[in-house]
Amino acid sequence: MLDRLEQRPALLALLIAVVAQALFTIGVERPSILLFDEVHYVTAARVLLDFSHITNPEHPMLGKSLIALGIHLFGDNAIGWRAFSTLFGTATIVGVYAFTLLLARATRPALFAAIFALLGQMVFVQARIGMLDIFMGGFLVWAGVAFLAAMRADSRRVWVWWTASAMLFGAAVGVKWAAVPYVAFTGLAFLWLRHRDPGRFGGMHGLPALAVMGVVSIATYFATFAPAFFDETGPMTLERLIPFQLEMWALQTQVLAPHNYQSSWWTWPLMLRPIWYFYEPDQGAMRGVLLIGNPAILWTGLVAVAACWWAGLRQKAGVPLAAAMLWTFSIGIWAIIPKSLGFFYYYYLPSIILCVVLAVALHHWRDALKRRDEWLLIPAVGAFAYFYPILSAQALSSERAFTRWMWLPGWA
Numbered sequence: 103m104l105d106r107l108e109q110r111p112a113l114l115a116l117l118i119a120v121v122a123q124a125l126f127t128i129g130v131e132r133p134s135i136l137l138f139d140e141v142h143y144v145t146a147a148r149v150l151l152d153f154s155h156i157t158n159p160e161h162p163m164l165g166k167s168l169i170a171l172g173i174h175l176f177g178d179n180a181i182g183w184r185a186f187s188t189l190f191g192t193a194t195i196v197g198v199y200a201f202t203l204l205l206a207r208a209t210r211p212a213l214f215a216a217i218f219a220l221l222g223q224m225v226f227v228q229a230r231i232g233m234l235d236i237f238m239g240g241f242l243v244w245a246g247v248a249f250l251a252a253m254r255a256d257s258r259r260v261w262v263w264w265t266a267s268a269m270l271f272g273a274a275v276g277v278k279w280a281a282v283p284y285v286a287f288t289g290l291a292f293l294w295l296r297h298r299d300p301g302r303f304g305g306m307h308g309l310p311a312l313a314v315m316g317v318v319s320i321a322t323y324f325a326t327f328a329p330a331f332f333d334e335t336g337p338m339t340l341e342r343l344i345p346f347q348l349e350m351w352a353l354q355t356q357v358l359a360p361h362n363y364q365s366s367w368w369t370w371p372l373m374l375r376p377i378w379y380f381y382e383p384d385q386g387a388m389r390g391v392l393l394i395g396n397p398a399i400l401w402t403g404l405v406a407v408a409a410c411w412w413a414g415l416r417q418k419a420g421v422p423l424a425a426a427m428l429w430t431f432s433i434g435i436w437a438i439i440p441k442s443l444g445f446f447y448y449y450y451l452p453s454i455i456l457c458v459v460l461a462v463a464l465h466h467w468r469d470a471l472k473r474r475d476e477w478l479l480i481p482a483v484g485a486f487a488y489f490y491p492i493l494s495a496q497a498l499s500s501e502r503a504f505t506r507w508m509w510l511p512g513w514a
Contacts, residue, residue: 111209115196118216122195125220126188126229131180132495133389137380140232144183147173147232155335159346160353164276164326165234172232183232190240191229194454195220197243202458204250206421206465215461217479218403221486223396224453227493231379231391235450238277242284242451245270249288253295253302260304261314268315272322279354280448283435285319287428357442365512367436370449371404371456373397375512377446380495381504387497390504393446394489394513395453398481403456406463413466425462429455 136144146158147170158166168186176182198219203212219225228236245267252263271288274281289312295302303311327346330338338346365375376394383389407426414423432452436444464475491498492507508514 122192133384165237211461211465218457241274257304268318272319276326389495390492398485403460406460425459
């Protein structure tokens with residue numbers, strides 16, 4: 103069955119999308135009340151719908167606009183708050199599949215990467231809450247897909263893919279500024295890849311390509327502020343648009359008071375301090391939502407990072423090296439980003455990339471593993487099923503039921 107599906111990558115992508123959307127949508131109405139940072143972003147979305155005034159100014163507007171669109175289409179309720187999160191969650195999973203397919207040029211690791219991302223629990227939780235990271239991640243993953251497509255495109259199509267990548271990067275920054283380093287990384291990767299093989303990217307010249315990337319992504323970013331120009335109170339103007347960015351920077355870099363769930367970036371790969379998004383009575387039962395990764399995937403993924411670095415540096419394997427570099431960059435930027443507080447959900451993007459690294463490592467070392475790479479799916483599925491009640495706000499037996507899942511002291 104798998105061998106036949108590997109010969110039909112488009113059909114496989116469709117099946118992945120159907121499964122992902124079903125998994126993210128079932129029970130999305132639980133909890134029925136705002137949880138965690140929905141308090142900020144859903145509230146901001148409601149204001150956006152009224153075209154009242156700029157709110158939640160520390161972040162750009164696109165993610166909140168998408169939440170507002172969901173409310174407009176489906177109502178001011180749990181489904182409306184989270185509808186577009188589920189769609190972007192599905193887009194992210196399919197994007198992981200497409201990205202790995204283009205990177206490894208093989209269907210099997212692409213499928214495994216998508217499965218790992220689907221079962222990795224991070225996307226699952228973020229796809230069922232009205233927060234910004236799911237939107238930023240979706241745009242970034244597909245920006246990466248367009249970048250790889252441009253790298254392999256001929257001179258007739260390369261500019262289409264390159265421009266699409268720039269627009270998607272601009273949209274990602276229009277959700278959260280945390281996407282900015284990935285735009286810079288892409289520019290450097292382009293120069294490096296083109297230096298190693300000038301025939302890549304359809305023979306595009308470096309300076310024009312970088313200029314298009316910069317102009318298109320910046321223009322797309324500023325276009326995401328369009329709704330603010332129609333606010334009744336203090337509407338955005340062209341003269342205010344640039345100074346407003348400085349106001350956002352000041353808010354982004356302000357020193358915040360300590361928080362119970364704060365954690366340092368180096369603890370995130372080890373999952374030492376996950377976050378309870380919700381734990382209280384709702385709809386007649388105690389329910390919880392814990393943002394935590396799948397240990398079978400995220401902890402094994404760290405071994406895969408080391409394996410990919412080894413393969414890249416000692417065996418000159420380009421695909422494992424690229425995957426390892428991307429993950430290392432994605433976690434390393436948090437060591438230098440000027441944020442006074444860190445939280446485990448900042449690991450969202452690195453955790454997605456880690457699924458790609460794991461799939462690439464299994465594919466590269468498949469012969470050494472005696473072609474038993476699929477065995478990892480057993481503990482991965484088992485762990486997802488084990489944590490599912492506190493990922494999806496299922497009814498729990500008592501107020502202390504959470505102790506069943508608390509493996510480490512920092513998880514409580």
